[in-house]
Amino acid sequence: MTLVLKNVSYTFTNKGNQSNKVISELSMQVNRGEFVSLIGKSGTGKSTILKLVTGLLTQDEGEISIDGKPISLGDVGYMPQRDLLLPWRSILDNIIISAEFRKDLQITREEARHWLNRVGLIEYENALPKQLSGGMRQRAAFLRALLTGKDLLLLDEPFGALDALTKREMQAWLLSIWQELNKTVLFITHDLEEACFLSDRIILLHPDKKVEKINVDLPRPRFPELLHSTELAGLRHELEKKIANETD
Amino acid sequence: MQMKQIKRWIQSYSLFIIFASLLLIVFEWLVRWKFIPSFIIPAPTSVMMMILENWRPLVFDHLNATMLEFIIGFLISVIGGVLLAVWMFFSKTVEKMLYPAVLISQMMPIIALSPIFVLWFGYTIWSKVAVTVLISFFPIVVGTYDGLKSGDKEYIELLRSMGATRWHTFIKLNIPMALPSFFSGLKLATVYALVGATIGEWLGASEGLGYYSRRMSGNLNAEGVFAAITILTIIGILLFAIMSAIEKKALHWKNTE
Numbered sequence: 463m464t465l466v467l468k469n470v471s472y473t474f475t476n477k478g479n480q481s482n483k484v485i486s487e488l489s490m491q492v493n494r495g496e497f498v499s500l501i502g503k504s505g506t507g508k509s510t511i512l513k514l515v516t517g518l519l520t521q522d523e524g525e526i527s528i529d530g531k532p533i534s535l536g537d538v539g540y541m542p543q544r545d546l547l548l549p550w551r552s553i554l555d556n557i558i559i560s561a562e563f564r565k566d567l568q569i570t571r572e573e574a575r576h577w578l579n580r581v582g583l584i585e586y587e588n589a590l591p592k593q594l595s596g597g598m599r600q601r602a603a604f605l606r607a608l609l610t611g612k613d614l615l616l617l618d619e620p621f622g623a624l625d626a627l628t629k630r631e632m633q634a635w636l637l638s639i640w641q642e643l644n645k646t647v648l649f650i651t652h653d654l655e656e657a658c659f660l661s662d663r664i665i666l667l668h669p670d671k672k673v674e675k676i677n678v679d680l681p682r683p684r685f686p687e688l689l690h691s692t693e694l695a696g697l698r699h700e701l702e703k704k705i706a707n708e709t710d
Numbered sequence: 711m712q713m714k715q716i717k718r719w720i721q722s723y724s725l726f727i728i729f730a731s732l733l734l735i736v737f738e739w740l741v742r743w744k745f746i747p748s749f750i751i752p753a754p755t756s757v758m759m760m761i762l763e764n765w766r767p768l769v770f771d772h773l774n775a776t777m778l779e780f781i782i783g784f785l786i787s788v789i790g791g792v793l794l795a796v797w798m799f800f801s802k803t804v805e806k807m808l809y810p811a812v813l814i815s816q817m818m819p820i821i822a823l824s825p826i827f828v829l830w831f832g833y834t835i836w837s838k839v840a841v842t843v844l845i846s847f848f849p850i851v852v853g854t855y856d857g858l859k860s861g862d863k864e865y866i867e868l869l870r871s872m873g874a875t876r877w878h879t880f881i882k883l884n885i886p887m888a889l890p891s892f893f894s895g896l897k898l899a900t901v902y903a904l905v906g907a908t909i910g911e912w913l914g915a916s917e918g919l920g921y922y923s924r925r926m927s928g929n930l931n932a933e934g935v936f937a938a939i940t941i942l943t944i945i946g947i948l949l950f951a952i953m954s955a956i957e958k959k960a961l962h963w964k965n966t967e
Binding site (some may be wrong): 538544550559564590 | 758862864866867868869870871872874875876878882883886961964966
């Protein structure tokens with residue numbers, strides 16, 4: 463599975479007919495099994511890129527393809543910042559919802575239970591989302607994206623609303639699952655340390671629409687201890703400097 | 711009912727029950743000691759006696775007639791209201807064309823319209839049903855429509871990203887999301903529909919509790935008027951309680967702790 467964006471541009475037009483070119487001639491590629499993070503100041507188009515890749519938005523120019531085929535709705539697993547679990551459905555029913563929209567997707571309840579067990583939520587299969595903590599809800603939301611069966615997962619600041627400790631736990635948990643399943647991940651975050659810890663590559667979006675690609679040459683598998691390493695601190699410092707030097 | 715529920719019920723309603731009981735005792739005392747003439751406000755015990763002595767015609771003739779008008783009017787409002795709300799939800803044109811009309815229907819004075827319904831439908835049940843529908847249609851349409859429109863854009867986008875069609879999002883998202891607002895409208899419509907049936911009877915009928923209370927009023931029989939009002943109030947409370955119980959069952963996820 464390879465995601466390719468080629469010369470993609472997108473202009474947002476508001477109700478007052480004012481237009482704003484959010485993305486201009488963006489080209490990037492995410493290879494099979496890669497973990498790529500998108501970082502950049504607010505308004506640089508990170509979430510727009512994710513919405514273009516999901517098919518929720520359509521680019522004005524350029525091409526977006528997965529393995530050479532133009533993308534369409536239902537091609538990726540998408541996890542937004544808010545967990546968006548449906549409050550009236552049990553956790554089990556929430557994580558298998560995608561099978562209700564697609565005839566080609568069969569998820570048995572047994573299979574879903576297996577996954578709930580894997581992420582420590584099996585006791586909550588019949589619970590309602592509001593009965594779970596923030597971290598548990600995010601794990602359920604991740605399973606919902608995972609059980610779409612798609613190789614490409616788009617994660618839009620999934621841990622942005624969590625407290626620092628839960629966030630660290632969730633990062634380690636996400637890494638272990640990703641390493642095991644060999645999924646391709648496109649990840650948005652504002653947390654530079656998180657981007658360095660999780661990613662193979664970081665794509666920095668500048669306000670002037672330029673794009674910088676940074677390789678993260680940290681060894682894998684990665685464990686939380688890496689967060690205290692000088693290598694990671696150095697890389698984070700380098701990213702901080704790049705962002706601080708930007709002019710809007 | 712479990713002990714916990716009984717406790718909660720007592721906590722919720724005990725103050726009101728004490729207040730209402732005190733009020734009834736005060737009225738009883740004021741009337742018995744002739745501070746208020748009984749043709750203005752009858753003693754609560756006299757009203758109870760009136761109900762007990764006349765329960766057969768009150769319940770089998772008049773309450774029956776009122777309930778029949780209520781049920782027909784209420785069902786028309788619920789079915790028609792929900793269908794219209796769904797139609798407006800799917801069609802901007804229909805919404806722009808009919809939503810103002812629904813709002814305007816509530817600005818019209820119902821009392822003034824009722825004689826027109828009598829003119830159109832005569833003294834049949836349909837003149838009363840028409841008033842009932844006119845008065846109870848609005849909360850159903852607005853409650854359902856606003857509920858359907860409340861579907862969070864982010865939820866819709868998430869479902870669409872999974873390949874959901876508009877019909878899927880309607881069934882899996884919009885309908886469940888509309889239920890709280892729909893039930894609020896339904897509860898209001900229940901009470902309004904009973905009021906509508908009674909108003910309809912006041913203005914032209916040969917049976918029903920509205921007709922009975924008007925007849926008693928003409929005879930300066932305050933006990934009779936209050937007997938009809940008491941029965942209507944009890945029925946209104948019961949219907950509201952039934953709707954609340956259905957709502958609680960349907961929206962169990964909102965009440966789960």
